Amino acid sequence: MEQLLAQIESIQKEIAATVAKTTAEVEAYRIKYLGTKGLVKQIMGEMKNVPVEQKKEFGQILNAFKIVAEEKLEVLLAALGEQDENNATIDTTLPGDPISVGTRHPLNLVRNQMVSIFKRLGFAVAEGPEVEDDWHNFGAMNLPADHPARDMQDTFYVQEATENNSAWLLRTHTSSVQARVMETQKPPIRVICPGRVYRNETISARAHCFFHQVEGLYIDENVSFADLKQTLYFFVQEMFGKEVKVRFRPSYFPFTEPSAEMDISCQICAGKGCNICKHTGWVEILGSGMVHPNVLKNFGIDPEKYTGFAFGMGVERITQLKYQVNDLRLYSQNDLRFLQQFKSV
């Protein structure tokens, strides 16, 4: 018996002195002392040789011994866990991987800039449907029934006119939104209408079957052509910088009288002459004019009391001049190499 007690004591000393720094060392401890063939089991096996009257006392000693061995294992495991945390291979103080966020489409960027410039002049934003009826797209805008712009060549018809129903089409210009606004609002009216328009064109670098316009409409008492010029001059200066030059050329639109197209000095070659301005130094950016009295009358606005100006311009054209995008197809090809260039704009 004495011998067994001495053995237990020496094993307990050994246990107390055990250090284990790695998982393997802790596992070796477990196997040595607590495994199926471990020392604890072996000592327990000695119980059968203990005389009956000492069994109780000895049982308690053995139990305490087992608990000592088990508690040591827990201590070793806990120390290992702490050590893992300290030696963690992830440095939580490092900045994270950047999350790649998308970019705004260049046409949206430019449209937003255009909208914000006109908002500063007091224009509100109005929108209308892309699928329009004949009246809002053409009739109300003073386009006579036989006007060439109504030709099937230019217009995508969704439904032909029947006896009782007007034709339905994809709007060919955002001037249709003018009609929608005048239908529901009384002067003073001051709106811009950004939106997508459609024309039956063969797709090439210079033409597309859909593109974007920003339409403007201002109706009030005493609105003059001088107001039109100054508004548009302010717009291009804000858009392209103070050095930009403008010129107006007389033109024709059914919905305005008089009508004018506005050119700006070429932003690509600074007026020296290049492919974009066809070596003239000028590029056309918009159509405009004083709202035709017939258009006002169509909406019960008295042309003797009210006058107004209107203009319409292409967002693609402004974007081309601002960012030198020379192929219209790039806007709808979804090529990331193109789109990502507008990240920092």
Ligand code: DAH
């Ligand atoms: N609607 C014309 C177009 O699609 C642009 C335009 C010209 C709009 C003159 C206007 C305007 O409001 O007054 O080409």
